[in-house]
Amino acid sequence: MAEPLVRIDGVSRVFGGGHTLLRRPLPAVHAVQDVSLDVAPGETLGIVGESGCGKSTLARMLVGLDGPTRGAIRLGDTDLVAEGRRDPAALARRAQYVFQDPIASLNPRKTIRAILEAPLGFLCGLRGADREARLQELMAQVNLAPEFLDRYPHEFSGGQAQRIGIARALAPDPALVVLDEPVSALDVSVQAQVLNLLDELKARLGLTYLFISHDLSVVETVCDRVAVMYFGRVVEIGPVRDIFARPRHPYTRLLLDSVPVPGRKPGVTEDANTELPDPYDPPPGCAFRARCPLAVARCGTDRPELDAGPHPVACWEAPPPQ
Amino acid sequence: MGRAARSSAPAGRARRTGAWALLARNHLAVAGLGVVTFVCLVALAAPLLPLADPNATAPADRLLRPGEGGHLLGTDALGRDLLSRLVWGARVSIAVGLSATLIAAAVGSLIGLVAGYAGGRVDNWLMRGIDMVMAFPYILLALAIVAVLGPGLLNALYAIAIVNVPFFARNIRGITLGLARREFVDAARLSGKSHPRILLTEVLPNVLPVIVITMSTTVGWMILETAGLSFLGLGAQPPQSDLGSMLGEGRRVLFTHPHVSVVPGLAILVLVMGINLLGDGIRDVLDPRLKSGALSRPVARTAVRRTAVPERQDHPGAVLELQGMETEFHVGGQVYRAVGGVDLHLAPGECVGLVGESGSGKSVTAMSVMGLVPTPPGRIAGGAAWLDGSDLFALSDEEIRQRRGRDVAHVFQDPLGTLHPLHTVGAQLVEAIRAHRPMPRTEAEAAACDLLALVRIPNPAERMQAFPHELSGGMRQRVCIAMGLANDPSVLIADEPTTALDVTVQAQVLALMDRLRRERDSAILFITHDFGVVSAICDRVAVMYAGRIVETGPTDEILAAPAHPYTDRLIACVPVLGAPDRRLEAISGRPPVVNALPPGCAFADRCPRARDECRVGDIALVEQGGGRAVRCLFPMEREVADG
Numbered sequence A: 001m002a003e004p005l006v007r008i009d010g011v012s013r014v015f016g017g018g019h020t021l022l023r024r025p026l027p028a029v030h031a032v033q034d035v036s037l038d039v040a041p042g043e044t045l046g047i048v049g050e051s052g053c054g055k056s057t058l059a060r061m062l063v064g065l066d067g068p069t070r071g072a073i074r075l076g077d078t079d080l081v082a083e084g085r086r087d088p089a090a091l092a093r094r095a096q097y098v099f100q101d102p103i104a105s106l107n108p109r110k111t112i113r114a115i116l117e118a119p120l121g122f123l124c125g126l127r128g129a130d131r132e133a134r135l136q137e138l139m140a141q142v143n144l145a146p147e148f149l150d151r152y153p154h155e156f157s158g159g160q161a162q163r164i165g166i167a168r169a170l171a172p173d174p175a176l177v178v179l180d181e182p183v184s185a186l187d188v189s190v191q192a193q194v195l196n197l198l199d200e201l202k203a204r205l206g207l208t209y210l211f212i213s214h215d216l217s218v219v220e221t222v223c224d225r226v227a228v229m230y231f232g233r234v235v236e237i238g239p240v241r242d243i244f245a246r247p248r249h250p251y252t253r254l255l256l257d258s259v260p261v262p263g264r265k266p267g268v269t270e271d272a273n274t275e276l277p278d279p280y281d282p283p284p285g286c287a288f289r290a291r292c293p294l295a296v297a298r299c300g301t302d303r304p305e306l307d308a309g310p311h312p313v314a315c316w317e318a319p320p321p322q
Numbered sequence B: 001m002g003r004a005a006r007s008s009a010p011a012g013r014a015r016r017t018g019a020w021a022l023l024a025r026n027h028l029a030v031a032g033l034g035v036v037t038f039v040c041l042v043a044l045a046a047p048l049l050p051l052a053d054p055n056a057t058a059p060a061d062r063l064l065r066p067g068e069g070g071h072l073l074g075t076d077a078l079g080r081d082l083l084s085r086l087v088w089g090a091r092v093s094i095a096v097g098l099s100a101t102l103i104a105a106a107v108g109s110l111i112g113l114v115a116g117y118a119g120g121r122v123d124n125w126l127m128r129g130i131d132m133v134m135a136f137p138y139i140l141l142a143l144a145i146v147a148v149l150g151p152g153l154l155n156a157l158y159a160i161a162i163v164n165v166p167f168f169a170r171n172i173r174g175i176t177l178g179l180a181r182r183e184f185v186d187a188a189r190l191s192g193k194s195h196p197r198i199l200l201t202e203v204l205p206n207v208l209p210v211i212v213i214t215m216s217t218t219v220g221w222m223i224l225e226t227a228g229l230s231f232l233g234l235g236a237q238p239p240q241s242d243l244g245s246m247l248g249e250g251r252r253v254l255f256t257h258p259h260v261s262v263v264p265g266l267a268i269l270v271l272v273m274g275i276n277l278l279g280d281g282i283r284d285v286l287d288p289r290l291k292s293g294a295l296s297r298p299v300a301r302t303a304v305r306r307t308a309v310p311e312r313q314d315h316p317g318a319v320l321e322l323q324g325m326e327t328e329f330h331v332g333g334q335v336y337r338a339v340g341g342v343d344l345h346l347a348p349g350e351c352v353g354l355v356g357e358s359g360s361g362k363s364v365t366a367m368s369v370m371g372l373v374p375t376p377p378g379r380i381a382g383g384a385a386w387l388d389g390s391d392l393f394a395l396s397d398e399e400i401r402q403r404r405g406r407d408v409a410h411v412f413q414d415p416l417g418t419l420h421p422l423h424t425v426g427a428q429l430v431e432a433i434r435a436h437r438p439m440p441r442t443e444a445e446a447a448a449c450d451l452l453a454l455v456r457i458p459n460p461a462e463r464m465q466a467f468p469h470e471l472s473g474g475m476r477q478r479v480c481i482a483m484g485l486a487n488d489p490s491v492l493i494a495d496e497p498t499t500a501l502d503v504t505v506q507a508q509v510l511a512l513m514d515r516l517r518r519e520r521d522s523a524i525l526f527i528t529h530d531f532g533v534v535s536a537i538c539d540r541v542a543v544m545y546a547g548r549i550v551e552t553g554p555t556d557e558i559l560a561a562p563a564h565p566y567t568d569r570l571i572a573c574v575p576v577l578g579a580p581d582r583r584l585e586a587i588s589g590r591p592p593v594v595n596a597l598p599p600g601c602a603f604a605d606r607c608p609r610a611r612d613e614c615r616v617g618d619i620a621l622v623e624q625g626g627g628r629a630v631r632c633l634f635p636m637e638r639e640v641a642d643g
Helices: A055-062 A080-086 A088-094 A112-122 A128-141 A146-150 A158-170 A188-205 A216-222 A240-245 A250-258 B003-007 B012-025 B027-044 B082-118 B120-134 B138-149 B153-180 B183-190 B195-231 B243-251 B259-286 B288-294 B362-369 B397-403 B425-436 B441-454 B473-485 B503-520 B531-537 B555-560 B565-572 B638-642
Strands: A006-016 A028-039 A044-048 A070-075 A095-098 A176-180 A208-213 A225-230 A233-239 B320-331 B334-346 B351-355 B378-387 B408-411 B491-495 B523-528 B540-545 B548-554 B622-625 B628-630
Touching (some): A028 A070, A055 A176, A070 A080, A080 A088, A095 A158, A095 B183, A112 A128, A188 A216, A208 A216, A225 A240, A233 A250, A250 B503, B012 B259, B027 B082, B082 B120, B082 B153, B082 B259, B138 B195, B153 B195, B183 B195, B195 B243, B243 B259, B334 B362, B351 B531, B362 B523, B408 B473, B425 B473, B473 B491, B473 B503, B491 B503, B523 B531, B531 B555, B540 B555
Parallel strands (some): A044 A225, B351 B523, B408 B491
Antiparallel strands (some): B320 B334, B548 B628, B622 B628
16 A cells, blocks of 8 residues: 555544542543554545444544544644644644534534635635635535525535535645545435535545445445444454455444345344443453354453454454455 | 425525514514613703703702692602603613623623633633622622622622623523534634634624523613612712612602602613513514524414315225325415325335435325424315324314324334433333323333333333433334334334434334334334335335325335336435445436425426426326326336336
8 A cells, every 4th residue: 555644543532531539530431442544545435333433533533623542643744633733724724524414514604605715714824816716616616606605504405515515625625534424414315416526526636535424335335445443443444345245344244234225125133132332331352242143252351453464354253354 | 393394494584684573573572662762762862851950959849749840750858850860860770781781791701602612621610600609699799799899880880790790601601512512613623713713703603692682681680780789879879860779769758758769660660671571572583492483382283274175085904094185384475385285095014115305295294194293384285184084184183182192103213302301211101001091000011011022122121210311222212112102003103213323223123113013013104215224114115206296106116117207316316235336326406495386297307307298287196007106297117217
């Protein structure tokens, strides 16, 4: 692989924790635990997992909206965490974010012009005619008519609002765009419009995407590689086709079997009585053990690490790579 | 309420200009505005009016009754003209009240903004400080402040302002707390804005209406408190007049010459009343929660305004039949035809999928059946819903109430919003059971426990004691399904019951519903936008577009060979697992708004196959045989659809 654009190295994020005044420990949630990932320039890396698996926390750390408790993140040849603290604007010029809820990510009391002018002014230092020209260019890039600039967010449909969100993310001409469930709040007929637009922009502007989603069929369509997260950890990572065709981790298999596919009758998935692991009290060994059909005694004591190869998996009982 | 009504609501610009019109419709507020304007104008014009000197004493003319000696309102114990003192005094009272409000609003809002935005330790320190101020009764605190600073109008002003700071701080902090975690604040940070700038340019504009509302409702109070301090002799000092001090002076001669205290008392009453009425009016206009219809107070059941009851077309064996059902929303002179004539029938044990985009009217269809669409603005404008042969729209309110939950039960998308947060799930299930079947509590509890076991909740006896927030999303939705099944309904209406759930949980809930309908022979009307979900559970499917069913038939056949171009595009625009190379065909354009539906086919503008004929007249739902029907003049042939 070429020199990675993003290198996430052993990153953890713990919420809460610490002690009370009486030295009693406070409960801590380990949202992200010891995640290491590389994102190559120009690729789309998908991150899938169920709600609460830490994928959004990981995404927020990549743009400096949150900081890791442990570990390092590098963007190109700079330390992303340090830069985010020292000069958030410098980081925002290189890494941007598209939010899940397009309407909520636009201030209801500002016009689209004011919303888009903010990054152009504060991040790029553009004024006057230059800024106006860039505004027009951005609107053209996301296929919106320039007269929309003077309207307010509530006058837009979800799909249009999400295009404005994308235009704002593209404004400082970033290298990395983190897309946090960018289509899950949209109607199905609009999803395709936005997905196609993202695809086109990536090709035209040479962007790198980190695509967070819980929708496996969307991930399969847009991503080059995918990382499957469970309970704060990456349990499987590799080329998307490979993983979806031959999942090695039982959790990935469960996810894929659970997706309702038109024309496919649902098979037996899992017993509803399984208990999910408690984030305040993570179990020893593999967190998926209680739900896992392959679990053996060793899974309850030793935690599996990602193995080597082009399609690593963190599982003691995983079939060997093919 | 129907998403249809919200998404197609009139543009906000028209609403914003209507703020004055709204205020004008509130007669009490207009009266308040009149009083306040009059008093303020008179107070402002005091130096110009032909009034006697308010401080000139005339012992000879003391305690004249109103009208005597050329004094319109009489004189006080020192012979000073009451009218003149009233006007000058009102001037002082209003000025002090307004200034105190402004100071309290500025300081309190700033504290609230900073505390709510910064959160954590800053929030803790600031709010504990505010709590300390609030720990004293306000009048005691004001007295203490004046005692320290010394009596005088300015000191009274400070005291009142300080006493009211917590009120603003707490209000504004609450609103800011919600706003500061919103995505647009994160977005502003990524646009390179600094924290103070975000607070001032992003958060403050959204908080401003609340500040104005709080101010408008507190000005009256502040004037009253000023009067209170002056009455006690701690505010305005003689000879300066102010409404409170006038009242205090009149108190000494209350029984011999009541007019001296009654006149300023009435003035305070009228002024504060006027301000409060106006303040309430402003709040009603500005408060978004009230604006969104909280004041309109929907009635218990959707109004039925149909001109004719259609002749019943019997579908043998059907338990629920909808026939030409029309539901409209009347908003601001516009008629939104959310449901424009829907025909649908369900047999026992059958699951029918109702598929469409948001705004297509699928939720409104479901809510209309049992009269759950809010009125106003909604109403059923035509058609009928036959349940076991009786017309639901013709029943009395009491009869429909009896049947809700007993014959037709609902399961909604958001289980956390459906369950009451303060009662255990067991208590809510028991209530659902006993509402329709009176039985001893212990018996109902046993039945509730059986229901939880039926929806495969582990440890049902223990979970009876759990509150909704203690359960996971999947567990909550199971409880909702259990509640829906509590009285063995013949029809279960499930409105996107799995959309908010994770895929693995969705698979479990779908399997559960599929099993239950087979075991209990309940019919399910399953509303969704996901053809994968339809394929998993539905026997038949009906596709809705712009308030009408455009295609219906057996699920497998429609998925394999859709006849309506809209169905075809809807299937083609969604990525399918296992087919990553399939090109996503976006549907260009947007659905028509249901208050201005085009003649002919509503989909014509987005349809690649549309011809001139598609844009005229009414296009009927045509039977195609095999239980299939399509509302299209040029349905897709099977060969075309397959190729």
